[in-house]
Amino acid sequence: MASKKEEYLGVGLDVGTSRIVIARRNESGYEFQSQLDAFVEVPNSRMTKTVLEKEGIPHLIRDNTILVFGNEAQTFANLFHSETRRPMRQGMLNPDEPDGLNLIKHIIQALASTSRTDREKLCFSVPAPPLGGGDTHSYHQAALRQIVTDLGYEAEPVDEGLAVIYSELEGSNFTGIGISCGGGMCNVCLAYLSVPIFSYSIGKAGDYVDEQAARASGEMATRVRTIKEEQFKFAAQYENNILQAIGVYYEDMVNALVDSLEEAFTRTKKVPRIAKPIPLVLSGGSSVPEGFVDQFKKSLESRKLPVAISDIRQAADPLNATARGALVATLSSM
Ligand SMILES: Nc1ncnc2c1ncn2[C@@H]1O[C@H](COP(=O)(O)OP(=O)(O)O)[C@@H](O)[C@H]1O
Ligand SMILES: [Mg+2]
Numbered sequence: 001m002a003s004k005k006e007e008y009l010g011v012g013l014d015v016g017t018s019r020i021v022i023a024r025r026n027e028s029g030y031e032f033q034s035q036l037d038a039f040v041e042v043p044n045s046r047m048t049k050t051v052l053e054k055e056g057i058p059h060l061i062r063d064n065t066i067l068v069f070g071n072e073a074q075t076f077a078n079l080f081h082s083e084t085r086r087p088m089r090q091g092m093l094n095p096d097e098p099d100g101l102n103l104i105k106h107i108i109q110a111l112a113s114t115s116r117t118d119r120e121k122l123c124f125s126v127p128a129p130p131l132g133g134g135d136t137h138s139y140h141q142a143a144l145r146q147i148v149t150d151l152g153y154e155a156e157p158v159d160e161g162l163a164v165i166y167s168e169l170e171g172s173n174f175t176g177i178g179i180s181c182g183g184g185m186c187n188v189c190l191a192y193l194s195v196p197i198f199s200y201s202i203g204k205a206g207d208y209v210d211e212q213a214a215r216a217s218g219e220m221a222t223r224v225r226t227i228k229e230e231q232f233k234f235a236a237q238y239e240n241n242i243l244q245a246i247g248v249y250y251e252d253m254v255n256a257l258v259d260s261l262e263e264a265f266t267r268t269k270k271v272p273r274i275a276k277p278i279p280l281v282l283s284g285g286s287s288v289p290e291g292f293v294d295q296f297k298k299s300l301e302s303r304k305l306p307v308a309i310s311d312i313r314q315a316a317d318p319l320n321a322t323a324r325g326a327l328v329a330t331l332s333s334m
């Protein structure tokens with residue numbers, strides 16, 4: 001008989017440009033933990049070090065500086081009016097950030113610690129190639145696999161859009177469209193009875209909104225991001241020029257996403273004839289603002305897809321859907 005502990009084995013890991021999320025099973029279902037995929041450098045002093053340790057804030061000492069990483073990085077960045085540094089960019093390891101891989105390793109370690117058994121199964125999400133082809137992100141995938149293998153896990157990658165389908169579309173036997181709108185990119189997957197038909201990414205997502213709105217309003221992108229997360233909702237009119245700029249670029253992002261969906265169907269030669277209308281699920285941090293789903297529906301109204309969509313809805317827990325789907329994937333590949 002399987003021991004109680006064994007029932008809960010398996011780990012889902014969502015390595016995003018913006019956040020790293022881990023999912024595990026417990027008595028009441030699922031549990032999630034996350035850290036921001038970002039860091040800042042602060043001057044090294046014994047006092048700061050002591051305080052960070054006391055507060056349990058993840059950090060690394062590096063010569064004259066302390067690298068504060070994870071959730072507190074954004075607070076520190078806002079405090080010092082600086083930008084956070086990001087180990088990843090557009091869904092992949094950031095080639096301009098020499099400390100990136102090392103920092104990701106520490107963030108994953110802070111969340112996943114080490115395998116609870118000899119080679120516990122862990123599925124980690126990976127972005128799909130850009131629509132129209134291009135980099136398959138094989139270096140990124142290999143580097144992540146190495147990190148989790150070093151922590152003692154048996155690691156398997158899972159496509160991010162497919163993970164959303166695993167998490168949200170059990171009700172339609174894993175037929176439908178799963179979309180994850182994150183920081184660096186949006187990932188889209190169409191699956192028929194759990195088999196992926198197409199899967200791709202686009203590089204317009206939350207960071208794009210922040211950067212463009214920052215440029216238009218003369219604010220720092222980190223600051224725009226905070227304002228967006230705390231105050232933004234889709235509206236006909238906006239209270240100030242920062243919210244207005246966010247609105248403009250957010251609409252642009254949604255339109256690009258819907259355009260890409262139309263293009264993906266056109267590019268895919270063998271779309272199965274799906275008789276029944278299929279559901280579409282939106283997830284990820286960028287799907288959170290009020291009015292997002294309606295904005296998506298509005299943008300889709302003017303296009304024609306070769307399959308009928310039954311309903312368009314938001315994932316039950318949009319920030320954790322990818323990690324949850326990656327955990328579901330550990331069961332199917334055991
Ligand atoms: N409440 C919110 N309103 C608007 N955007 C949000 C909110 N919460 C998170 N985001 C945005 O979601 C993006 C991160 O989404 P996430 O799914 O965590 O991304 P990733 O997969 O790239 O790590 C960021 O651009 C962040 O600013
Ligand atoms: Mg993500």
